Amino acid sequence: MSPTLSLFYFLSFLTVLSALMVVFARSPIHSVLYLILTFFCLSGHYILLNAQFLAAVNIIVYAGAIMVLFLFVIMFLNMKKEDEESKTNLTKVAAVIVAGTLGVILVGAFRKSQVGTYNPYAHDSQVGMVESLGHMLFREYLLPFELISILFLVAMTGAIMLGKREVGERHF
């Protein structure tokens, strides 16, 4: 087995394992830490797929910004005590059955479908580099790119409005 192949299987195994630990970890802090591990594994996948720019963005935006926000809120809310989950075992079993059925159906459909593969003659391995993505982003997708900035402005205003303390309300 070539090193790349074994690296792929190792990364996939680690990704699925840490994703499972996100769901099944008891304390939310552990969930966040496992989610960060998942994001790093996914960045490894992106690098293997030659999407260097998105691998860097994934680490900066997800593992850097979003996860810090999660950690911040968890530490704000002081959820050290492991409050017992109020869901019954029946609900949990039903949830796992529903999700597992969806997974089996999807995998079955994928096995029957023709997803194609790469074209060895017209393949461009530089497609995930900053240069080609920048050309794409600032030519064909210029309007969505500008709309994203408006979305951020709206989201920032909304977050501040939601998080603001009303007069007489308690802090936390």
Added chain:
Amino acid sequence: MMQQTPPIPEIIQAIPLQSYLILSTALFVIGIIGVLTRRNAIVIFMSIELMLNAANLLLIAFSSYKSDASGQVFVFFIMAVAAAEVAVGLAIIVMIYRNTRTIDVGFLNKLKW
């Protein structure tokens, strides 16, 4: 001519696209299990992030295999929207905690029936 074009990445030659389909399906299913079984609003939120990342992985895999940059631009936009979503969602969770002293979604049943 041949030395001008960089070689095709080894992973694309070695791994069929189906493997990435199955990997991201697994991530998506784990996310669904998290949303359906957990009660903690923040863990539910993290499971949603997991599902978003499954979609991202699939988009990047297809984009790399078909050498089409549009998929990766979409992933960029998904990441931006996810960042905005997390900011607003966590603000809502903080507000819920401030009003009810809990973030167990089982207690938020006023709109149930």
